[in-house]
Amino acid sequence: MSTPIEFYFDFSSPYGYFAAVEIDQLAARHGRSVNWHPILLGPIFKALGTNSLVNIPVKGDYSRHDMVRTARFHNIFYQPPSNFPIGSQVAARAALWVQSTQPAKAVDLIKTLYSAYFTEDIDISVVEHVLRIAADLGIDRDALQAALESQELKDQLRQATEAAGKAGVFGSPFMIVDGESFWGFDRFAQLDAFLKNGKI
Amino acid sequence: MSTPIEFYFDFSSPYGYFAAVEIDQLAARHGRSVNWHPILLGPIFKALGTNSLVNIPVKGDYSRHDMVRTARFHNIFYQPPSNFPIGSQVAARAALWVQSTQPAKAVDLIKTLYSAYFTEDIDISVVEHVLRIAADLGIDRDALQAALESQELKDQLRQATEAAGKAGVFGSPFMIVDGESFWGFDRFAQLDAFLKNGKI
Numbered sequence: 001m002s003t004p005i006e007f008y009f010d011f012s013s014p015y016g017y018f019a020a021v022e023i024d025q026l027a028a029r030h031g032r033s034v035n036w037h038p039i040l041l042g043p044i045f046k047a048l049g050t051n052s053l054v055n056i057p058v059k060g061d062y063s064r065h066d067m068v069r070t071a072r073f074h075n076i077f078y079q080p081p082s083n084f085p086i087g088s089q090v091a092a093r094a095a096l097w098v099q100s101t102q103p104a105k106a107v108d109l110i111k112t113l114y115s116a117y118f119t120e121d122i123d124i125s126v127v128e129h130v131l132r133i134a135a136d137l138g139i140d141r142d143a144l145q146a147a148l149e150s151q152e153l154k155d156q157l158r159q160a161t162e163a164a165g166k167a168g169v170f171g172s173p174f175m176i177v178d179g180e181s182f183w184g185f186d187r188f189a190q191l192d193a194f195l196k197n198g199k200i
Numbered sequence: 201m202s203t204p205i206e207f208y209f210d211f212s213s214p215y216g217y218f219a220a221v222e223i224d225q226l227a228a229r230h231g232r233s234v235n236w237h238p239i240l241l242g243p244i245f246k247a248l249g250t251n252s253l254v255n256i257p258v259k260g261d262y263s264r265h266d267m268v269r270t271a272r273f274h275n276i277f278y279q280p281p282s283n284f285p286i287g288s289q290v291a292a293r294a295a296l297w298v299q300s301t302q303p304a305k306a307v308d309l310i311k312t313l314y315s316a317y318f319t320e321d322i323d324i325s326v327v328e329h330v331l332r333i334a335a336d337l338g339i340d341r342d343a344l345q346a347a348l349e350s351q352e353l354k355d356q357l358r359q360a361t362e363a364a365g366k367a368g369v370f371g372s373p374f375m376i377v378d379g380e381s382f383w384g385f386d387r388f389a390q391l392d393a394f395l396k397n398g399k400i
Contacts, residue, residue, distance in 0.1 A: 048259065056249070059370050062370070069390060073389075073393060073400050168262065183262060193273060200272050200273050
């Protein structure tokens with residue numbers, strides 16, 4: 001039985017979105033499943049003393065252009081959101097809650113949240129928007145709203161982010177499989193080769 | 201007449217070395233020439249408040265592994281140097297001096313310095329090593345040694361680095377062609393597509 005690909009992502013990360021669009025297909029080519037890990041990069045960046053690309057002078061402008069170009073290069077639909085970057089706690093907590101309460105709907109919710117933000121300019125840092133998207137997928141809106149206000153769910157995301165940091169995750173997307181770590185959508189070709197050959 | 205690819209690199213950068221190994225072939229596929237720009241990332245990082253990947257906790261260990269893996273993936277011979285990273289002033293100044301005095305030997309010197317450092321573990325921050333490598337290529341050792349001690353050559357590298365910064369360069373390798381910027385060896389596929397199609 002092949003081990004799954006551990007896939008870490010932040011909902012505010014365009015490269016994480018690109019990875020979310022393509023990872024199922026990549027995994028399926030090699031008979032692998034995917035464990036989806038929504039995390040917050042903020043606390044991880046803070047612990048390492050790093051920063052988001054888009055907040056660094058010059059690099060920020062370059063990376064915004066690179067995101068558009070990379071999406072075109074890979075034929076992925078992408079519209080830069082007008083509010084970017086955003087705090088992704090609400091989306092990440094909603095995803096975590098659905099993973100534990102209705103796992104069959106979790107990947108669908110994650111992909112829909114990502115595409116709402118990165119293709120329809122829907123600000124998924126807004127609770128109302130996340131609740132509506134979830135409700136559209138048949139998820140209990142009131143139960144989710146209550147969960148989003150609970151300390152338990154906040155703690156769960158904090159713990160998930162801490163666990164990711166302990167596993168060596170420092171960016172989005174970040175993939176770990178069979179002890180090998182891959183950072184960035186631009187490492188998908190290497191991840192693909194690794195899964196094909198069992199080594200690089 | 202096609203414009204050349206402006207290719208910026210730091211001699212201490214493994215990804216810059218990978219790019220140096222492959223850029224002539226990429227350029228030739230599209231009838232382009234390459235302008236080689238040795239620069240120092242140190243002052244650029246300082247101005248932007250960024251840092252070298254390898255100096256950041258966790259990211260440093262990951263990137264050292266990624267360098268080895270990326271070299272293998274692209275069939276590039278690479279041996280991590282025992283002294284890394286290094287100050288690359290001496291190598292960069294030597295390359296600049298040969299570019300202006302014996303341009304026909306400049307690319308050869310650049311590639312030989314890079315491969316000395318990244319495949320033979322020869323520390324090219326050491327003046328003696330750079331002089332020997334240059335002499336082996338038929339470059340006047342004494343004239344180069346005198347140039348390396350001149351303020352003029354130091355100023356020339358400082359100015360080249362400042363010009364690169366003004367052109368938006370913030371990493372190594374960095375390629376600019378027809379107004380389009382590409383950061384990183386992992387953007388060679390996009391650079392290739394851009395040169396093929398005139399757009400991405």
